[in-house]
Amino acid sequence: MFRFGNTDYIITGGNNLMPILRKVGVKDDVIDATKPVESLNRLLGYLFNSYMNQKEIDTGEEYKEWTDIIDVVRKELNKMRKKKDGDPYALRWFNPVVKEPKYKTGEIVHWALSSPSGMTDRKLYGSNFRMGDRRFSQTAVKILKVLYYDNPRVPYRYLLNNDRSASYTENQLKLAKNQDE
Numbered sequence: 183m184f185r186f187g188n189t190d191y192i193i194t195g196g197n198n199l200m201p202i203l204r205k206v207g208v209k210d211d212v213i214d215a216t217k218p219v220e221s222l223n224r225l226l227g228y229l230f231n232s233y234m235n236q237k238e239i240d241t242g243e244e245y246k247e248w249t250d251i252i253d254v255v256r257k258e259l260n261k262m263r264k265k266k267d268g269d270p271y272a273l274r275w276f277n278p279v280v281k282e283p284k285y286k287t288g289e290i291v292h293w294a295l296s297s298p299s300g301m302t303d304r305k306l307y308g309s310n311f312r313m314g315d316r317r318f319s320q321t322a323v324k325i326l327k328v329l330y331y332d333n334p335r336v337p338y339r340y341l342l343n344n345d346r347s348a349s350y351t352e353n354q355l356k357l358a359k360n361q362d363e
Contacts, residue, residue, distance in 0.1 A: 322358035
């Protein structure tokens with residue numbers, strides 16, 4: 183808990199945060215890290231606000247430059263999390279998936295509907311599919327592009343020529359019997 187004046191700031195992490203707090207200038211008699219909070223964002227907010235409050239106490243002037251401790255906090259948190267420190271904006275290369283995509287660019291497919299509709303494309307009431315409801319579009323469209331992702335569970339997504347700004351997984355597509363659009 184940080185104490186500044188009559189305000190207490192509760193942080194999580196116990197003694198693990200002590201070195202970070204000391205590095206950013208919060209004095210030992212101010213630190214009493216005991217009670218947990220619910221999120222890292224809240225913790226960081228408290229940490230940055232506490233740093234600014236300590237600077238205001240030290241200088242007697244308003245202080246708003248919380249960004250000058252981001253590097254110290256990031257490095258210390260990465261040490262605790264055993265993460266390598268590096269440039270967060272550097273491109274991260276991934277190994278392409280060895281498995282070929284189920285569908286190819288140019289193939290004609292039907293896409294999964296997000297809500298039930300009748301055989302005349304009229305939307306049915308409710309959002310739950312009933313037994314016998316049509317689950318795929320009646321209209322067949324071309325696959326415009328195959329998107330590759332660094333995700334072993336869903337390595338490919340497909341952009342369709344269906345006037346929707348969405349991509350689909352292979353489970354959400356069904357190859358059309360007639361390959362003429």
